[in-house]
Amino acid sequence: MEEAFVYSKPVTGRYFIDRRGDCAALANLLVAGEHVAILGAPKTGKMSLLQQVLQEQKLAGKRFLVAEADLLSVRSQRDFLLALGESVLRAFGSTPGEYTRAIRQFLPETHFVFDQRSYADADRVLSLSWDIDGRDVDAVLNLPFNLALDRDTRLYLVFKNFDSIANVADWEPLLHRFEGVLRDAASRLEPSRCTVVFVGGRLNAMRELFVRRRFFHRQAERFTPSPIDEKYIIEYINKNMLARGKVIDKNLLFGVCKLFRCQMWYINHFCAVCDHLSKGYIMEPVMLEGLESLLGIHEPRFEAAMNDLTTFQVSLLRAIMDGHTRFSSAEVIRGYGLNSSANVKRIKDALEKKELVWFDDKDDPHVIDPLFAYWLSSRYFRTSGVYKF
Numbered sequence: 001m002e003e004a005f006v007y008s009k010p011v012t013g014r015y016f017i018d019r020r021g022d023c024a025a026l027a028n029l030l031v032a033g034e035h036v037a038i039l040g041a042p043k044t045g046k047m048s049l050l051q052q053v054l055q056e057q058k059l060a061g062k063r064f065l066v067a068e069a070d071l072l073s074v075r076s077q078r079d080f081l082l083a084l085g086e087s088v089l090r091a092f093g094s095t096p097g098e099y100t101r102a103i104r105q106f107l108p109e110t111h112f113v114f115d116q117r118s119y120a121d122a123d124r125v126l127s128l129s130w131d132i133d134g135r136d137v138d139a140v141l142n143l144p145f146n147l148a149l150d151r152d153t154r155l156y157l158v159f160k161n162f163d164s165i166a167n168v169a170d171w172e173p174l175l176h177r178f179e180g181v182l183r184d185a186a187s188r189l190e191p192s193r194c195t196v197v198f199v200g201g202r203l204n205a206m207r208e209l210f211v212r213r214r215f216f217h218r219q220a221e222r223f224t225p226s227p228i229d230e231k232y233i234i235e236y237i238n239k240n241m242l243a244r245g246k247v248i249d250k251n252l253l254f255g256v257c258k259l260f261r262c263q264m265w266y267i268n269h270f271c272a273v274c275d276h277l278s279k280g281y282i283m284e285p286v287m288l289e290g291l292e293s294l295l296g297i298h299e300p301r302f303e304a305a306m307n308d309l310t311t312f313q314v315s316l317l318r319a320i321m322d323g324h325t326r327f328s329s330a331e332v333i334r335g336y337g338l339n340s341s342a343n344v345k346r347i348k349d350a351l352e353k354k355e356l357v358w359f360d361d362k363d364d365p366h367v368i369d370p371l372f373a374y375w376l377s378s379r380y381f382r383t384s385g386v387y388k389f
Contacts, residue, residue, distance in 0.1 A: 004240040004275060007268035010047040012055045017264060018232040019049060022225050027053045030156070030195055035182065035220040037162075037198040037210045041368050042355075043265035046199050047160070049225050054156065064154035067091035067144060072161040072201075077168055078132055081140045085112065086126045088144045092151060099125045106146050110136045141178055145185040148194040155194045162198040163205035175215050182219050196220070203368055204352045228264060230257045237271055241282070244275060248282045255389030256287070261370040270294055284389050291387060295375060302375050305356060312338060313354075316347045320357060320365045321376050321383060 006015050026049060029036050038046045054066060069087035074080050085107070093099050100114045103126070115127040128136075148155040165171050185194065198220060200206035209215050210222055234253045241248055260266040274282055274290040306314065315336040316327060324332050327348070328341035338344050348365075351357045356372070357365050367373040377384040 003272075004244055005268040005272040007265050007272065010045075010051050012048065012052045016048060016052045017228055017236050019045075019052075019225070019228060022049055023053050023056065026050070026223060027057065029221055029223065030197075031057075033193070033195055035196040035198075035216065037200075037206065037216065037220045037222050039200070039203065039206050039210065039222055039224045041203045041263075041358075042201050044263055045225060045228075045265070048264075050158065050197060050199065062154075064156060065091045066156045066158060068158045068160060070160040071164040074164050075167050077137070077170065077174060078128065080165065080168055080174065081132060081137065082124075082126055082128070085140045085143055086124065088147060088155075088157070089125050091155065092147050092153075093125075102147065106143055106150075107139045110139045112136065112140070137174070137177060138181075141181045142185075144196075145181070145194045156197060157194060158197045158199065160199055161201050163200035163202045163209065166205060166209070175209075179216055179219060182216070186219075202355050204355055204358050207358070227262045230254065230262060233257055233262060233264070233267060237267070240271070241275070246275065246278060246280060246282055248274075248287075252282075252284060252287060252389045255387075259291075259370065259374060259387060259389075263370060266294075266371055269297075287389050288386065294371065295379070298371055299375065299379075302372050302380075305354065305372070306380060308354065310347075310350075312343065312347050313350055316344065316351065317356065317376070318381055320367065321373070321381055325364050 026036065026038075030053065038050065040046050054064075057064070067087040067090070069083045071080065071083060074083055089099050089102055093102055096114065096116065096119060099119075103112055103114050111128050111130040111132060113127055113129050114125060118124040118127045144155055144157045147153075165175065168174065182196070198206075198210070198216075200209075210220070234250060234257070237248065237253055237256075238250070256267060256270065260270065270290055273293045274287055277289055277293070278286050309317070315338060319327060319332055319336045319338075326332065327338065327344045332338065333340065333344065338347065348357075348359065352359065355368060357367050359365055367376070374387065378386065
């Protein structure tokens with residue numbers, strides 16, 4: 001049976017909920033050849049938005065290739081170069097012969113090779129025959145631009161989990177080197193030949209790279225997707241439930257949007273659970289049971305996150321959940337046992353690095369994960385009761 005609520009992968013088409021403004025804005029940037037850094041909390045539809053925009057461009061008759069380099073498991077410069085190079089080679093080729101010719105032509109006098117055994121055993125199209133050196137780095141960083149120019153093809157180079165680059169030793173010189181490659185490419189290629197899109201899974205890590213540290217400053221436009229309008233979410237849920245012979249009261253759905261802050265990953269997961277638990281009209285008791293089931297799935301990672309915190313960090317998190325915003329005030333420091341304003345700054349930095357909260361331009365705190373926020377108030381700190389939809 002076809003899924004009614006998809007939450008296991010990025011979505012496009014009928015599963016993609018109306019974000020016309022974001023689609024138009026992102027499409028305009030990409031068509032103009034602007035490099036883009038897409039910033040946002042985890043599971044807020046960043047990859048879905050990008051894939052929808054690219055799909056709409058294909059439907060409009062535009063021709064291009066997409067190279068998708070996932071940096072999630074990257075822990076060394078070697079890993080990064082292999083991930084980047086392999087994604088680009090796969091975008092332009094599909095056979096051992098094509099890979100071999102491309103490596104010989106565009107990675108000459110480097111330590112990169114096409115290894116038949118690695119290809120047969122692990123489906124690797126790019127391997128190293130020796131330790132990497134500066135020539136290897138420059139050759140791979142330039143590979144997407146050189147291939148796009150040679151093949152007279154538009155290329156979108158998409159980095160998934162780009163925030164993981166910070167796990168690489170000497171990652172800062174590597175990014176500065178990449179900035180130089182982008183500057184050089186901009187001077188010798190037409191703007192739309194190769195466009196780089198940076199997408200990260202961690203909000204604070206991406207903000208650290210692109211906002212605070214200002215990597216790719218004036219090279220990559222920062223783009224933050226807007227929240228999805230409640231009315232489109234409610235319309236989407238009702239349509240899918242009706243197709244399965246089920247009905248949910250509209251007022252209850254407003255409560256769903258509020259609880260999950262209109263994050264479709266959670267909403268789709270929640271609706272899939274409620275769909276499984278019901279047969280006809282979905283009432284609040286079924287939704288509360290669905291919420292308990294969802295908490296049961298995610299609670300182990302919430303508990304692990306809290307067990308990883310110091311007493312000071314838990315105290316500051318409690319102050320945030322209690323609605324405080326000025327944590328260096330004598331009242332908050334004394335009331336929550338935070339010791340000093342200098343200690344408060346260290347605690348805030350730690351909570352940001354653990355990706356539990358983020359602080360906006362006014363330095364107001366926000367718990368990143370909406371279900372984690374509910375779990376904190378209802379289970380951990382017990383400052384609220386059972387949620388009322």
